[in-house]
Amino acid sequence: MRRLLLAFTIFFALVMSAAIPARADQTVWSGLVIAQNVQQPEPIPVELTRIERPLKELFGYNQFQVIGQSQKTLKTGQEDWLATSKFFGLHVDARGESAAGYVLNLKLYKEKELLLETDAKLSKRSPLIIKGPQVGGGQLLLVLVVQ
Amino acid sequence: MKTFEEKWTAWLDGQLSGKELVEFEASLPDKAAAEAEKRDAKKLGVLLKRELGGDVLRNEEFFSHQLRERLARENVEPPRKQAAEVSTWWTIRRLFWTGTVSLALFLVFAVFVMREKNPAEQSQYLTQILNARVDPAISPNATISMFEAKEDHVTVLWTEGLQSLPSDYAAK
Secondary structure, X not given: OHHHHHHHHHHHHHHHHHHOOOOOOEEEEEEEEEEEOOOOOOOOOHHHHHHHHHHHHHHXXXXXXXXXXXXXXXXXXXXXXXXXXXXXXXXXXXXXXXXXXXXXXXXXXXXXXXXXXXXXXXXXXXXXXXXXXXXXOEEEEEEEEEO | OOOHHHHHHHHHOOOOOHHHHHHHHHHOOOHHHHHHHHHHHHHHHHHHHHHHHOOOOOHHHHHHHHHHHHHHHHHHHXXXXXXXXXXXXXXXXXXXXXXXXXXXXXXXXXXXXXXXHHHHHHHHOOOEEEEEEEOOOOOOOOEEEEEEEOOOOEEEXXXXXXXXXXXXXXXX
């Protein structure tokens, strides 16, 4: 009788542990990327290898350089952070977490000018790419990835 | 007036006497054979009394016999009831375990159903852009569109007409 009770307790605990998914802190990588076409392109940065194909196919450039980045581990889903380069700043304000991902408010600054603002629900499995302004012969891209 | 059969029966039983007995015995055609038959009848009577008399129960014996049978039946019935209780499946303990197992199965199925529900949320699988805006003072001709490259699971916010900047702005 006791053995059966113990077996049932273990079974119940296993079922409940399977039912409640383990929640782990996740890191959001946000980067300012300059896309260009050059004769001898440098290898794509590690952070962008996951989206190399869509970057090249969608934007038509052969080189992608990270000019500013930030890596933020989200614990409450309410954090905010900044990825900056010399002239640009990307402010990210996390406004909650859902099962699908994080609700973010993004603001792209050129120095102190607000160029672009957007709200997005960033999925944990789906990167976000934002096409920014033309910079010289290239293009500024904003990339957000949940790692 | 008695018939011959009545007188014969009475003679066999030894109930004839006096003149009647003398007259009946005188009327018998073969007295020796009649005497032999009388002896046989007496023997038969004795035999029947002895053999059948033992089975006849007196009243008190009959009731005591019935009581003994009833007691014997009552003594036999409880084990039968016990056997019936043991053989029945729905004892309290088994009911408890049946309920427990049913609950466990319910939990297992509930978990799987809940897990199956997640793929149905594929619409939330891709990043969604809720809204976007540019400063019209800085980029008056800017347009914004958005699309999803589902093969690569990538969401793109596409802007056109933003203020172009010199290559110096590409500095780190």
